[in-house]
Amino acid sequence: EFYDENLETYPARRFVGDTVRFWIEEYHIDGIRFDAARQIANYDFMHWIVEEAKKTASMKPFYTIAEHIPETTSITNADGPMDGCWHDSFYHVVLEHICGDTFDLERLKDVIDCKRQGFMGAVNVVNYLTNHDHNHLLVDLGDRNIFDEEAFKRIKLGAAILMTAIGVPLIWMGEEFGEYKPKTPESAKIDWTLLGHDLNRSLFEYYKGLVNLRKNNHALYTENLDFFHENPEAKVLAYSRWNDEGSRVVVVTNFSENFLGGYQVPNFPETGTWHEWTGDYDVEVGDDGITIDIGAYEAKVFVWQ
Structure with missing residues (x-):
């Protein structure tokens, strides 16, 4: 928020704006996720940077996402600055249910239909079964002594919900074919050889089918549920x-x-x-x-x- 009176500019804002414009103009990205939006805690800045991004993208659709944890409707609804928000409760609730930790119909319904949580529409939440801040599902299931065919079966249940719930689905790299390595700050390349195993290939084909359904059946584009x-x-x-x-x-x-x-x-x-x-x-x-x-x-x- 520092304002340089001599240069009549907010230098930090200008730097961030220049960076976002560079990625849109040079690499033609069509969306961006803003990390730690809760910690930024400045809706005025977010409104400004989103406006700059969309103005730079011009006629091309541009999707902005806030990583605000826990999620909040204020960042996407009505006067909110962002198009979408990471739907962290979706991750926690679905994980608990496919692991068999609990069964709560109302909580399940809340995350499958984000309107029940106060969100306005299908683009306002980004759903995920896991992401780079968490372990792959096979790790969490393994921690509960759920392995092999039983684990892959439960992951498919989660994938079916991910691809048919209201919201934008996010897939963390490798999750679609059963990547198993625990979360690490070190380099962790995807193990492509997993696709040679029957259970992993079956999960990959299952995801492919659901992605195809998601792309081509417009019932899944709506807020109707x-x-x-x-x-x-x-x-x-x-x-x-x-x-x-x-x-x-x-x-x-x-x-x-x-x-x-x-x-x-x-x-x-x-x-x-x-x-x-x-x-x-x-x-x-x-x-x-x-x-x-x-x-x-x-x-x-x-x-x-």
């Missing part, structure tokens, strides 16, 4: 995403250790033919809903045909 089935005893939660053009996606999640055979999910949004995305098969939904087999710590993703 309805939790239409909740079963606290069985630890099952189902929700629907849709848009006004007729695209629909339904996600059914099982957070229990039990295989649920012949499980009835009532109140499905539409009757008729749906396609289960992760298993690549069609199912028929009747007036009484759908009957499915769903494994322990598994998600089914149904797409309206």
